[in-house]
Amino acid sequence: MTDITLVRLQPEAISDADKEAARRVFFGIVDGLGERGKKQWRRLWSNLMRLEPGEMLEIKTHQARIGWYHRKHMALEQALFESQEKFEDFESFRTWLKVGAGFVDWFPGPKGGVIPVPKSIGYAKLEQGDMEQFHSDAVSFLRTEHAGKTLWRHLSEPARIEMLETILASFGEW
Structure with missing residues (x-):
């Protein structure tokens, strides 16, 4: 909205x-x-x-979300979750992805610092343009060395890149 x-x-x-x-x-x-x-x-x-x-x-x-785009992004998240070895539950993976993509609000933390609180990507809460921006930022984050090391620690850097790019390519992300 x-x-x-x-x-x-x-x-x-x-x-x-x-x-x-x-x-x-x-x-x-x-x-x-x-x-x-x-x-x-x-x-x-x-x-x-x-x-x-x-x-x-x-x-x-409010600009309505495009159903196929939403489903594509959710399927991409699911494929990444199933291929990685760091996170045991999907919600933890999604939270990590949102924080990495910068899709957060910043709030004062309990000890005086600032903490990121992930925003909702719920279908009714996020407009199409904002969803596209989140998707793009998430893909950019996933292509970082940090994300690759987090998801596939045991793989070499070239193997991590190949793993990620193979998954992304299957969703039309070049």
Whole structure:
């Protein structure tokens, strides 16, 4: 979910010609789905046009996840988990992957330091674009020497690279 805060900047009025041009563009290219959606979309634009200078409006958006992409990423995680030798349970592996990919919030720790707390990749909690970014960051992390040593300590570096790249290639990750 993305939160967007908008603020009216210019004190001058918007000309009727500019309003009409905006209507043609925004209602001609993008429109609400169904009668209810169309009414909500027009109400939003009407409210935007009536904002006073300095007045703010917050919009929450959600871009649905693409099912096949979600399944591909989950299958990749599962294949990596099954091939590695460090983690005994899947959730520990996933937590390690999220931290390594930097997909965390930082909070004060119990002894004054800062600790990473992994974010959720739940289907309803994470939009498609953010999921794609996490996936890309996770693959980049997996390609690090540290990740290879963690997952396959007994293998030589070339063998670790080959192991990882074989798994990634099977999911179209080049």
